[in-house]
Amino acid sequence: MKIILFLLFILLTTFSFCQIDSNSFYHSPLDIPLKLSANFGELRPNHFHMGIDYRTNGVEGIKIFAIEDGYIARVKVSPFGYGKVVYINHPNGITSVYAHCSSFSGKLDSIVKQKQIEQQNFEIEFLPDSNLIPVKRGEAFALSGNTGNSSGPHLHFELRDTKTEIALNPLINGFEVFDTLAPTIKGLKIYALTKESYRWPNKSKLINVTRTKNKFQIPNSLVTIPADYCSQGGIGFAIEANDHINGYTHEFSYFGSKLIVNNDTVFIQENDEITFDASKAINTHEDIEENKKSKRKFQKSFKTKQNPLEIYTLDKNGVVKIKPYDSLNVKYQVYDTHNNTSEIDFKLKVQNGLINQKLFNITNQLSPASEYKFEDTSSFIRVKEGCVYEPIPLNFQNKTGISIGNASNPIHTPIEIKLRLKNAELPVQKYIIKNTSLNKALDTKYNEGWLTAESKNLGTFVIDFDTIAPSLFPLNFNLNDTLLKKSTITWKVNEEKTSLKDYDLFIDNQWQLLEYESKGSYLFYRRQSNFVGKHLLKIIVVDSCGNSRIWEKEITFE
Template identity: 30%
Template sequence: MKFYSFLFLVFLSQFGFTQHQYPKNYFSSPLKIPIVLSGTFGELRSNHFHSGIDIKTQGKEGIPIYAPADGHVSRIKIGQYGFGKAIYIEHPNGYTTVYAHLQKFKNPIQQYVKFIQYKKEKYAIGNIFPKPEKFPIKKGDIIGYTGDTGGSGGPHLHYEIRNTKTEKIINPLLFGINPKDNKRPTIQKLIAYPLSDDARIDNSTNKAVLQFKQVEEGKYITDRINAYGIIGFGVSTFDRLNGATNKNGIYSLEMKVNGTTVYYHDVETFSFSESKFINLLIDYKHYKKYKKRVQKTHKVLENRLSLYKNLVNNGKIVIENGLNYTVEILIKDLKNNTTSVKIPVKGVKSNLIFQQKDTTNFKITAKNFNKFQQKNSIIAFPKNTFYKDCFIDFKVENGVTKVHTPTIPLDKRYTLTFNTTHLTDLQKQQVYIANVDYPKYPRYVSTKKKFNKVYTSTKSLGSYKLLFDTKKPYIKLLNFYNKQWVTKHKKLKVKIIDKESGIRNYHATIDNQWVLMEFNHKKGILTYDFSDKKLVGSKHLFKLVLSDNVGNTKTLKATFFRK
């Protein structure tokens, strides 16, 4: 009976690994250049999984993007950060394709967007939802041009495919895009974790970094470890594709114990709402300390990711005294290039005395509202901000409020409030809250002010301090000077900087009429395109008003001439 149950379990496990069948020939490539990826679907990013593929554009901007199938423009998004300029095309087969970080859109879409920007007198206009008949699209139509807008780290095209109805994102490589890839994933680090109070690894209650050696191509083995109780494993790994040196994400991670699969997940599809649980998939404390992501091959109860398939005991392994185990971890990319590592384990019970866990005066009961005060600082955590009960450090020393260390992932934002009754009226205007985890590089955090207090809402534990911004922002004309003829110029460019609280907003006019200036926040450059509107006359007054996050304002005026 046990034998048949085992076969049934194996059958279910293998059946669970099969992919949904997606149309392979419906969508053509959005770019007519060789497809080389700098980022893969489901790649581990800060607080989220990568929701598309990043296609390299040979270091260039302005490469045409072609509609891969018939459809209509269902959404246009313009933001300073994130996707930057993005366009969404809904297709009749039930999928929506998404293109982000664009330099610009193809007319008439570009004209339509600029009309709205000038009407609202804003660059970042959020989402636009045109009616289906507004911009019908045929397969092969140019819809825009590749760029570097938003949170992009360099010119490329971010490309997504979503289920239109559910908005779940699906790996675009499952639809027929076929970049060359014959490289196996690489293992960087392998860690073993004691998961129960009585668990030991090599007679220690601490996690252990395991050394491994290659036995043949793509196959590794570790020295034998002695263990007892409930244990788990984690692996730091990346994958490379042909034609690029980028360290990309893997497709699947599997763990077997004595030949039976007990853990499996892959990045076929996921929803945006679950992406935040990446912080429970990885060893979050290790990541915050060493900036390396270790994917755990065991699942905690609070983790609601849908990536997992047919887990046995959530991937946690019960090691019994006197028994031997062979643990094998298999790492694959979408082309089934595989790297594996075997870990021999011997069950050895330890006599090491259990050590009491650290506690503080600030106990978090996750299901309750938690509020604490120290000197002039108050922290307030809504219900279920933390995934589980814990103790945190909370103290105020030398003006720095330390809310634990940023090594515990949070599900919700909490509020940090500072009392400002001791500040002068001028100081209250100039004050802001800064994160000072790295004291040499304080970082402004969104600061709100009420009578005699300032506060912020954040999902990051760490150290915070009140700082003061007393300086006005800096403005410099870049490609023209006052009273210059600029007839041959296509654009006006201005450099803007604020090293304290940061730039909050800007307002530019020519001859007292608002003009659209695009802000490249990575270079600190504002750009106006003369093709936007026809100027009347030859003498013109350019004016720029720039404000930082505490309200310090700088105004620049310059005259230019243009035929």
């Protein structure tokens, strides 16, 4: 019977794909059965997961296929982010993205290598014309890998709207999975809010949810909150829940949630598409403080005016108005892409009592609603409107360098900092602005007596300098080895204070491709097997302050 139901399900889902979009029948992007390790919309530090991750059996080198006819429209090679990544534009207006590749194949590989030699740089990015590298549906153009910001071999796969570059949820755009299991609800949070729907500091309540069979419950199906939660008129809700997919033991992020209060739907979240510009606003969608404290991930069902995310389908902010002695019926529904839904019901009672007449008001604050700028003869700082997600204490000082806010507070857009460089004893290039709260050097420029930088964090900024070159030493051979059989030769590179800006390998004074892997900070050279004999290897590594180190050695390859 189960098998019959399963077959019926396949038939029905297949039928519905036909009805929705005949283009849904994409070719598989991998040469092995597709197994998910992460889905779309998963909560990550500072961003949503903008695609899906496919397992590659724990190894690199699995063939990657074009899901449909099209042309390679963008290629990037970077030691960071997506590593080696390919973007293919398809005639149906969709772009497919294949990230963390280990290598490219065929024509794509020769074109990339040619660009790298032309530019004498491992790191390249280019946008080929539509007729340069056409691909056929099912054509292999790369091998899977673990390059860039990836913590194990896998394929990160994305679908985007070619025109807008909005990331689309693959699980509802042709890459459906068999799923009959509903999400698990684990916790609820209730927050007292200000008039602008910012959270009132330290006024929130966490309620654990338990499960008996398929029913989710909280003790007595009742939550009571103090009267002072009503002080500015509104409260907000958040939910902790995860989805399950048949055949997987690990959990996935849910697709949608719906908050219903007294039979009125007050908030809906659906992860159907996410824009890259808005993705960092996960720092206001998720309760980041709770995550830092307990590692639990609560997603809010209310939003501030400045929240740019488009995953909210109603034209409402989710704030629920209450007053002392109110009693509300609250219902939460959480669902996956197949509408498998879990539900929790409870009564919310507001205690009787006095409300707090002292209004929430931080003086000297950084606010999302306005720009903050400070300028004098030795320092300058600008925090744009919409940079912080909620009002926070300004914490400004400019006695030692310049300080603003708190480094642990996430921000949406970079802040601008300028510090005057007086009595420079070193070449100006050696000076940097450093965020001492995070011990992090910023990418710094010098302009007419000023050091300038942008920072993705708040904190304390001072002038520092770097005169020490990166270190470099052999990793898979010994310093006294003069004879090498290895096909890949690896070095460890270390830059203490700033970052590695350039790295070049010359063999017999000819530039050769030297790859850089930022995760473990390795440089490596892949030798063609027919490249033998005695050769002079010379590597030059340079940091962002122009400090360089040269490593030179005569090696005989066998």
